[in-house]
Amino acid sequence: MxxxxxxxxxxxxxxxxxxxxxxxxxxxxxxxxxxxxxxxxxxxxxxxxxxxxxxxxxxxxxxxxxxxxxxxxxxxxxxxxxxxxxxxxxxxxxxxxxxxxxPALHEFKYVYQPIKVSLREETIKITNTYFYETTQALEFSWAVHGDGCELGSGILSLPSIEPQSNYEINWKSGPWYSLWASSLAAENFLTVTVKLLQSTRWVESGHVISSSQVQLPAKRDVVPHVIKTCDGTMHTEIVGDIITMSQQNIWELKFNIQRGAFESWKVEGVPVMLEGILPCFWRAPTDNDKGGNVASYLYRWKAACLDNVFFLNESCAIQNKTDRLVKIEVVSLGIAKAEEKPSTVSNKSNILFKVNMTYTIYGSGDVIMECNVKPNSDLPPLPRVGIEFHLNKSLDRVRWYGRGPFECYPDRKAAAHVGLYEKNVSDMHVPYIAPGECSGRADVRWVTFQNKEGTGIYASMYDGSPPMQMNASYYTTTELDRATHNEELVEGDDIEVHLDHKHMGVGGDDSWSPAVHEKYLLPASLYSFSVRFCPITAATSGHDIYKSQL
Structure with missing residues (x-):
């Protein structure tokens, strides 16, 4: 066992x-x-x-x-x-x-499904893993999506596949090929769904018994988009420690030089970002994180004070300022702190992270954040490497292009198809009886947070950075760690958002030893990534903004 x-x-x-x-x-x-x-x-x-x-x-x-x-x-x-x-x-x-x-039940259904679909080189192989049944009682259908948008779909006509046999198709001869050939999307995915034609004693007709998604070959190299400085001018004002940047009544950003972070962000007069953007390397421990006593991830994290890190602004400087862009470079030190927040570094051995964050704010409203992380090499594997910020509670409509629609993590995402999804923040929460890290979505290319009028903020991977792990919750990480029962959780005054460049797996081989596989661990080494932010209104969409950077 x-x-x-x-x-x-x-x-x-x-x-x-x-x-x-x-x-x-x-x-x-x-x-x-x-x-x-x-x-x-x-x-x-x-x-x-x-x-x-x-x-x-x-x-x-x-x-x-x-x-x-x-x-x-x-x-x-x-x-x-x-x-x-x-x-x-x-x-x-x-x-x-x-x-x-x-949410994990979706993963079990996926790995148990009797019809498997794979794409290798130019061959799509459809395998019937049943030992005694053919596929005669099944209906196969297909759908192709480009950058999350459906390009077309239909019934896939196949001969009956015998038990323990397979059928191969050259993917270029499939009914989806013309759609792929005319698609301008950076990514195209083919989904094959298998349903029962007739009702059985255990389920009604139309029940999905298998659903597989494969990524079709790329048609072109994606050249990273460069924000054009001619896309708009902005007004910049410096009063004390606050830099205020704005463009008419469209957006306004306040940056605190002393803190080295955004003070606020307004879009069409609506406060959207209330605090941030700050580095984050901690997650609310899961049951698996706690397993193993002194060998557990949690024990090692707490011994290294990863649960108690304060970021001290070592330096903050304006590197460039014109009427079309402002570039700010911030160097922060992640310090293992006692009860009080330190104002200076008293002991260099307490420095756990050195983080360089460069913000380029354009007149268009785009903000490009480049982050370089240097952890102390003595640290154990990290829970996450990413950023945290807090949004106005009214921005509760979350729409993303990535894996979903259900919760998924780097080592539990095979069942979660890449697509366009939308949920309210409250619906993203998974009410595990004993709270901990939850509600994440894997491989997110872009995400928007909007209020009911459509005003909000957009964020995406940028400049060659890989897709992100995304989390949005009314419950802070601290609250998820504090509560011992789901009903004890107390909502915060805002929405806590995490966009992770890397996130450690959840494990599960057992719950009494540190069992996350090595490929899903995050060693204490150098990390670099970029994120694009920009304001969004009802007149624009996340998909259109994303397309503009491809």
């Missing part, structure tokens, strides 16, 4: 072992977990003798309890005055106690 992938493959490849291998328990589903499950199934699908396993477990074993105010909540060990107890170690299912699915 809980054997690692490399161990089960080793057993299956042992020429003296003739028995099949089934994991009686694996992929411990405690809270935000079940990372690496796709890698288990890549091994199981490709290695003779591996037959699968049993996830621990199906449902969170919480009990419904009445609170003093008459509300009900899911309770666990210790909530009934029981001593001793295992706290929330009974809460490790792929569904909540009422059988509402956790």
């Amino acid at each position: 809980y054997m690692r992938i490399w161990d089960i493959v080793k057993v299956a490849n042992d020429p003296t072992e003739t028995r099949p291998l089934i994991l009686c328990e694996y992929s411990h589903a405690m809270g935000n977990s079940n990372g690496n499950i796709h890698e288990y199934w890549e091994a199981i699908d490709s290695t003779f003798g591996l037959q699968g396993g049993f996830i621990w477990e199906w449902a969170d074993q919480g009990l419904l309890k009445d609170a003093a105010n008459g509300s009900k909540h899911w309770a666990y060990g210790g909530d009934f005055g029981d001593t001793p107890n295992d706290l929330n170690f009974c809460v490790h299912g792929v569904t909540f106690p009422d059988r509402t699915p956790h």
Whole structure:
């Protein structure tokens, strides 16, 4: 039980072992977990003798309890005055106690789906992994999206595929090829969906049993967009420590030189950004982060004071100022602090990070942020490498181009298709019984935050930086760390947003040892990335702004 992938493959490849291998328990589903499950199934699908396993477990074993105010909540060990107890170690299912699915259930459906689709070189291979059924009772359909927008769709006519067999198509001969050939999109994705034609004893007709997405070959090299300085002029005023930049009544930015950060950002008179932009390397610990006692990620993070970092502005200077752009360079030191915020660096050994952030503010309203991070080399693997800022609470409409629509993380995202999605901030929250890091969306190319009138802010990867991990929540990281039950969470006065250049995996091989795979760890090394921000109104869209930089 809980054997690692490399161990089960080793057993299956042992020429003296003739028995099949089934994991009686694996992929411990405690809270935000079940990372690496796709890698288990890549091994199981490709290695003779591996037959699968049993996830621990199906449902969170919480009990419904009445609170003093008459509300009900899911309770666990210790909530009934029981001593001793295992706290929330009974809460490790792929569904909540009422059988509402956790986001990870999408990943399980994906790796278990009987029809697999892959693209290698010019061949699309559709594999029927059933052992006894053909595909005669199934309907195949296709859809092509360019930069998130649907270009076309239709029924995919295929001959019946025998059990344990496959059918190959040259992707250029498919009905989607003409759409790809005429597309101007930087990215084109083909999605193949498989549905049941007839109802069965367990599900109605039309039920999706498989859905796969493959990225079609790129048609051209994407040349990073350069903001043109002739796109607009702006007014700049310096009073004391505050630089105010604005363009008529369209937007206004205030930058605090002493703090080395934005003081405020208004779009059409509406306050959008209330605080930030600041580096961030901490996340609210998950159950898996806590597993392993002194070897756990959480223990090592706290020993290194990663949960208690204050950024001190070492220097802030205006590098360039014209009527079309202002360039500001900020050097910040991330210091392990005591109870009080330090005003100076008293001990260089307390410096955990040195961060260079360069902001170029254009008359068009665009802000290009270039970030270079140098962590102390003695630090353990980092929870995240990114930025944090806070938005007006009214900017609760989130629209993004990336993976979704459900929560996904670097090591649990195979089921999350790349597309255009929209949700309210409140709907992005995943109410895990014991709170922690949650609600992330992986591989985000761009994201907008807007109020009901359409006013807000746009952010995207820029200048060759990879897609981002995005998170937006009414609950601060501190609050997610503090609360022991979801119903204890208290909303903040704004929306806390994280845009991560890199985010550590959630792990899940088990929950009692540090089990995030090495490829999903973030070593304490140099990181560089860029993000583009700009104002957005009802007259524009995130898609149009993104297209302008391709």
